[in-house]
Amino acid sequence: MSSSAKDRMLKRAAADIKAGMTVNLGIGLPTQVLKHVPENLPVCLHSENGIAGVGPVLANEKADRNLIDAGGAYVSPVPGTSYFDSALSFAIVRSGRLDLTLLGAFEVAGNGDLANWMIPGKFTPGAGGAIELAQKARRVGVITTHTDKKGNPKILSACTLPLTARTCVDRIYTDMAVCDVTADGLCLTEIAEGVSVDDVIAATGARLIIPDQPLPTF
Amino acid sequence: MPMPDKSRSIEEAIAQIPDGSSIMLGGFGVPGTPFCLIQELVRQGQGGLTLIKNDANETGMGVDWLLENGQVAKLITSHIGLNSNAVSMMNAGEIEVEFAPQGILAERIRVAGAGVMGFVTDIGLGTPMAEGKQKVTIDGKEGIVETALRADFALLHADRSDPFGNLCFSATARNFNPLMGMAATRTIAEAEAIVPLGGITPDDVNLPGPFVDDVVALPELMEVYGVVER
Numbered sequence: 001m002s003s004s005a006k007d008r009m010l011k012r013a014a015a016d017i018k019a020g021m022t023v024n025l026g027i028g029l030p031t032q033v034l035k036h037v038p039e040n041l042p043v044c045l046h047s048e049n050g051i052a053g054v055g056p057v058l059a060n061e062k063a064d065r066n067l068i069d070a071g072g073a074y075v076s077p078v079p080g081t082s083y084f085d086s087a088l089s090f091a092i093v094r095s096g097r098l099d100l101t102l103l104g105a106f107e108v109a110g111n112g113d114l115a116n117w118m119i120p121g122k123f124t125p126g127a128g129g130a131i132e133l134a135q136k137a138r139r140v141g142v143i144t145t146h147t148d149k150k151g152n153p154k155i156l157s158a159c160t161l162p163l164t165a166r167t168c169v170d171r172i173y174t175d176m177a178v179c180d181v182t183a184d185g186l187c188l189t190e191i192a193e194g195v196s197v198d199d200v201i202a203a204t205g206a207r208l209i210i211p212d213q214p215l216p217t218f
Numbered sequence: 219m220p221m222p223d224k225s226r227s228i229e230e231a232i233a234q235i236p237d238g239s240s241i242m243l244g245g246f247g248v249p250g251t252p253f254c255l256i257q258e259l260v261r262q263g264q265g266g267l268t269l270i271k272n273d274a275n276e277t278g279m280g281v282d283w284l285l286e287n288g289q290v291a292k293l294i295t296s297h298i299g300l301n302s303n304a305v306s307m308m309n310a311g312e313i314e315v316e317f318a319p320q321g322i323l324a325e326r327i328r329v330a331g332a333g334v335m336g337f338v339t340d341i342g343l344g345t346p347m348a349e350g351k352q353k354v355t356i357d358g359k360e361g362i363v364e365t366a367l368r369a370d371f372a373l374l375h376a377d378r379s380d381p382f383g384n385l386c387f388s389a390t391a392r393n394f395n396p397l398m399g400m401a402a403t404r405t406i407a408e409a410e411a412i413v414p415l416g417g418i419t420p421d422d423v424n425l426p427g428p429f430v431d432d433v434v435a436l437p438e439l440m441e442v443y444g445v446v447e448r
Contacts, residue, residue, distance in 0.1 A: 048320060049246040049390045063445045066249045066377075067389040072300070074445065077389075086246065086272065086393050087328040090321020094341065118346075124308075125299030129320040132341055166344040 005175040021099040027071040030102035048129040053081030101137035110186035110206030112169040115161035134165035146174035153205030221382040242372040243271040244395035252375040268292040274304035296320035330366035331400025372402035379409035383430025396425040
């Protein structure tokens, strides 16, 4: 994935973070979305380890040793920040107070199944908070390269890896396309500049619904 | 009537822990991890321990000291990805590891501390996390029974304590600390500062003293409590 394709993908995902939302961003690509969110947009960022109102990351020499986000980055408070314990933090998640979470993926299925925490025999660190975020955020977006490093599709008709949560994903943002999980199936809704519909179909392992009208580009 | 004084030396507090104990350790990463209490546990060398902690710290820190010293039989946790040593020991069968989703781990500890036997949730339904767990139906919806998680001891790190064990935590060092402090038979808290009774405004107490059994004052903080250079 070129850096410009990656930036386009991140920028496109960032556009779905709207004023007034409470949002949790997963570790990795999802956190990088932040650089495309306007600084003055009124949004509450939640972190699993007990923050509502996560502020900018600080350099080590300015860091508060007691203030990290769930990814271990030294963050800062903003006016209106609150801190709480881990049970309360996940009460926020499970009771549906998160308007949106953006997560990474190993595999996503056309029906919205997500696998992002375990590769048996290779990567078994435990799920952390991923299961509850995926299952309970009111809207779940996945940010991922369209294919893996070998060029194999990451969007499949069914996941082969152990699931994080069933039918939880609403929208998939990739370097090639935006796809929505709908009642009728996985729908191609937007396409990256310079990418053809045939390119997307060839790189996707699930059946894609292709609208009749021309697709918006990003 | 004055409130009781629970101040102890660190040696005395940790010496209460026998071999084979289950021990909850506060902390999410570095913040809130009771490194000095863990270090004393390493020094005293109790073995066959079951540890309950959100994570396994990083290699060379906290939980890892106990792993390296061969004191751990089992770890109940949500994520150990930052400690490759813990992952290797798990894969080699040298320790048993039981994973729970992070908020389910927290809630199992919370309900234990609230004197409740368990709770019902749909988290993990249809995933490997639900395998082998009792299922029930409430209002026509399937749920998993998650049991309360208690421990023999909880080791906490607080920013401030008074001699009665009223605790205040700082920022994200709160995490699992107040929950674990409620869910153990005996709760031992290390504190960066011990203030006199009345030195903490009643409204500012994060974990009230009745849950805390022993209060240990920390000397000057070791480097491990500081900002991690990456």
